[in-house]
Amino acid sequence: MKNPFIPRKAIIEKITYLTEKEAHLLLKVDEKGFSYKPGQFIEVGLFGFGEIPIGFASSPNRLPYFEIVVRNVGRVSGAIHKLKEKDEIYFRGPLGNGFDVDFMKGKNILIVAGGIGLCPTRSLIQYILDNRKDFKDFVLFYGTKTPQEQLFQEDLSNWRVMKEINFCETVDKPSPDWKGNVGVITTLFKKVPINPDSIVVICGPPIMYKFVMAELSGIGIPKKHVFVDLERRMKCGIGKCGHCQINDKYVCTDGPVFRFSEIENLEEAL
Amino acid sequence: MKKKIAFFDFTCCEGCQVELTNLGADKFAGLLNLVEFVEFREVMSEKTGETIDISFIEGSFSREKDRERLIKIRERSKIVVAYGSCATLGGINALKHRKEGWKEFVYGDANFEILNSSKALPISSVIKVDYCLHGCPINREEFLKMAIDLVMDKEPLIPNYPVCVQCKVNETVCRYLLNECCLGLVARAGCGAPCPKDGIPCEACRGFVDNPNLEALKEVIKDKKLQEKLYLFTSNQMEEKDEQ
Amino acid sequence: MAVFYYFLKEKDFPAFFKKLLKKGEVYGPKAKGDFFVFDKLKKLEELRLDYDVTILPPKKIISPPEETLLHFSKEGAQSPKEVEEKVLFGVHFYDIKAIDMLDLLFQENFPDSIYLSKRKKTTIIGSSIERISKRAFWGSVGKHIGPQGHDGFFTKIKDGYLYETLTEKGEKLLKYGEFQPANSDQIKEAKKKNKEIMEKCPEKLIWDSSTIAKTVRENFKSPLWEILSKKCFSCGTCNMVCPTCYCFDVQDYFNFDGETGTRKRHWDGCLLEDFAKITLGGGACENFRGKRYERYRHRAMRKTAYLNTKLGGPACVGCGRCSMQCVPDIADPVNIIKSFMEVK
């Protein structure tokens, strides 16, 4: 029997810092047959330090290269921040259920990303852009506290001018040179009309979900058309350690992507 | 390059240092693979002028004249670890605060300058302490783990759960099942629960967990005199709570 | 495999057990002061089949409090060495039921080879209950589910033991003793005994598990949780002693070379304060069950409702360990359930 805790190796091809706290790693896996779905995640780590769950930040179309973004918050993420290009890193995965892209195909898409929530959704954004003709309208809302906290500046400047994506951004606290929208992310709904038959993906800090859901129900989007990406403490990522349990669901194996309809009545989920 | 580590002591019994000498040849030699001892007054005459990577400080701060020495140590050190409960909490030394006129009681009417001692406080009351290694005495294994982690630049793990967890792991018969009382319910684990295991109650020598349920403890231990146990090693923490 | 029944005379038991001890590692109930623990047995006299309940459940032998997941070095990761075969002797039926649950949970999705390989190497021999613990309620919880995962079962009857074998592993024990085929009276006597004892628990649930699950769930927002948990220390004892709890934490440990080391898991408990806490960065944290009552409620839910669909019944087997060992005595599932079933 295979030991599910044995990780595989990847090489860090490139490290860039999106902000002081967020490292963007380009990884390469040599194993053939390795693939994943947008929205899935890996348990990535360093021997001696531990493992942490991190979402894929790039589309599987770019394999054997893939990207992750790690925010430095503690023991393991801090250790990952000390790595250099060409260093080895170990990971297990893909883990969890990603976005149901087949279901999304042929439909209008709205992605609402707050803060670091852009990282896991970026895999979906890239996937949609890579297969743009499979989808109808594509709107992306992105909100951060300040302009300095915006991630993937390069992507953002591309998206701002691309026709394939309707990109709308907002910040809570503008800097003097900020020209865009100011206000919480829900203010964007006033600016851009959203089609009621859209499929919506929400990913961001827990507090964001409630307000965005209120907007969506105003538009009349059914809850089963809304996907949310949840974050919970995780140790194993394979439905054993119990930390991510919400009610009878394990976020790591039943999620982290859930249909809103699945969890809305699940206490402690939101 | 090996990290430079140093040991300093203030008001204490030096038992934590002694625990280090009990590590045994293998572990001690193993430790010396990773680090270089640059100062350790009790067993070394060497002193260093260089920056110290990790300073372990034992003992509480109990008199003004030690302040300067502490500040100097902080200035010379990259990381400061308070080790042993005297250093992390004030420890048993703070028990004297519960007694009126402690100085007169021990030293009579003598009033020499050298006897001047104020409250026994944790080292963190004077300088910034990066990590605390609790225990009276420290647990050697926990020390080793922390030392290795710090040498490897890894955030050490400091438990925030009660001693009961480790008691269960040992499969010790709970003191309460024997109709005795115990502070393990509110005490920070990490020691491996040797006291209940050996047949005596936990006295919270490592201090409390972040959120001890002291109200509940007072319902479990109803006897007011027994409740005094809460001041044995945790006088300073209790004083803080009593003030709130 | 079919079930077979054998009889071992009382006077032949010592010889049988001594032989068994000689052949390999045997874990069984033994005394610790006035209490009992499962431990490696060295001699016959240590075996105490008259135990009421042990402090920790026998799961500790298959899924120990600290367990290596892998060894690491510059070259990568390596699985831990396989363990030796062992016999776990004298397990009460409720603890077997609990092991059945762990088997299922560690098997589903990503099978956990660390658990499963140890489990495979363990022969589980049950034994009839000769003494009932003061807080037991195994007679009335998840009654429709019986134990399954054991290899054999000893029931004390007149003049000896009825030995029931369910697997080849169970049959293997036959060669150590003077077993004879059992007659139908002996089989009947054992069945009757094991059935009758079910009525003798000091504590009792009078509702079926789906009604309990439904009611407790409906009361998720009840203010009662806060009242019930007021004296909770978040000490995790109720988790640690529970045969159906299996949550764990994972930590890495370096050796002195700063290169090699081990990744281990340790028992964790949902009652412990930081169990569901996450770090967000910039000093911010979020604890999804930051309040005492939320953690207390989670365990109660988990034992009575959350896992019922998966397990076919409640994730509590009624051993009463938590009831007995919770210092403020607030963990007893019977009392918790009653408080919700009996309020109108």
Place this chain on the structure above:
Amino acid sequence: MNNKITIHHITRVEGHGNILVDIKDGKIEKVLWEIIEAPRFFEAMVRGRHYTEVARITSRICGICSVGHSITSVKATEDALGIKISEQTEVLRKILLHSENFDSHILHIYFLVAPDLFGAPSVFPLLEGAKEVVLRALKMKNLAHQWGAILAGRTTHPTKIVPGGFSTIPTKEDLLKIKEIILELIPEMEKTLETLSTVLDKIPAFERDTEYMALWNGKEYPLYDGKIQTILSSGEKTLYPVEKYRECTNEYLVEHSTAKFTKNKLDSLMVGALARFNNNYEFLHPEAKKVAEKLGLRPVFTNPFFNTVAQAIECVHSLYDSLEMVEKLIKEGIKEEEIPKPSKYGKGIAVVEVPRGILMHEYEYDEEGYCKGANCIIPTNQNHGNIQKDMEAYLPYLIKEKVSKEELELKLEMLVRAYDPCISCSTHFLKVRFK
């Protein structure tokens, strides 16, 4: 010769002390052994504490001899509360005292003194040149600790020593393990003695008439129990009952010390290994006597530097004496015992030999078993006066020999270290005052 020598926080001793020396025109103006350890007030701390807690508090006086403090404390408590211990408990306590004596002496010989004899600043540089000596030291220290830990739980702040006996009684397996440890230590001790004999000539020659004080009971080399005896260089012996202990260890406070000093017949006295050796030579185990002869030590030996050598001899004694007691226990079988309960309340006193000399604890309890008052007299306190007097006598000799300043400093430090002073211990008690 004009010199001002100040050695702050003298290293390789337990606790903090300074040596101050002023020499002007070859004349000594000041010699001072100064104790600067922070005071800690244990007598106040135990007031109002239940008798079951007291030993665990006083154990924290000293991390090096906390087993000795615990045993003395429970013994005094037992005396006050009329708790009678079993013979088995007494034997176990004796073995335990041996283990601590051994443990502490090994620490002193290897970690604190050996560097001086090998000309190194500490034991660590010896890892280069004399690696096996350092590894042996660590191994022996750890084995000694294990030996004590089997009986006491922890050796620093013991968990198993309680009034009335042991909270957990060792099993037969435990005793077998102790035997195994002792048998492993014996050859290591032999190697230790070999090493020691190669550096004997590095120990300074210096003699001074001194009064040596130790327990004596006429049956054995006593650690656990006895009367108090002093012996002068002349061989004159005097016996005092335990109750007179305070009188024969006249305590006095000096301005430069947080610890107090003591004196009896002469203006200072010495306790510890050399004092025990001088008082009880005849009761040493034959193996230990052999070693004493080999090393050239006979009572009454008056060179304080040889305290370390006397410790080595005691180590041998502790090994063999314990081995005999353990073997007897194994043979006769160890029993589970109930811990006896108090039968009265009042005052009690106990004296015990701990590594650095005689330790005394004294308590008074109320009817509920709460402590009303306490007093402890610590061995190192009794030596402080002698250290001072030795320095006063040794310094002129060093000056006459025209040694360098560095040499002078080193020699004075060596003198202090030879006493194995446990300064942290000695600062915590002073005055007897019962409320």
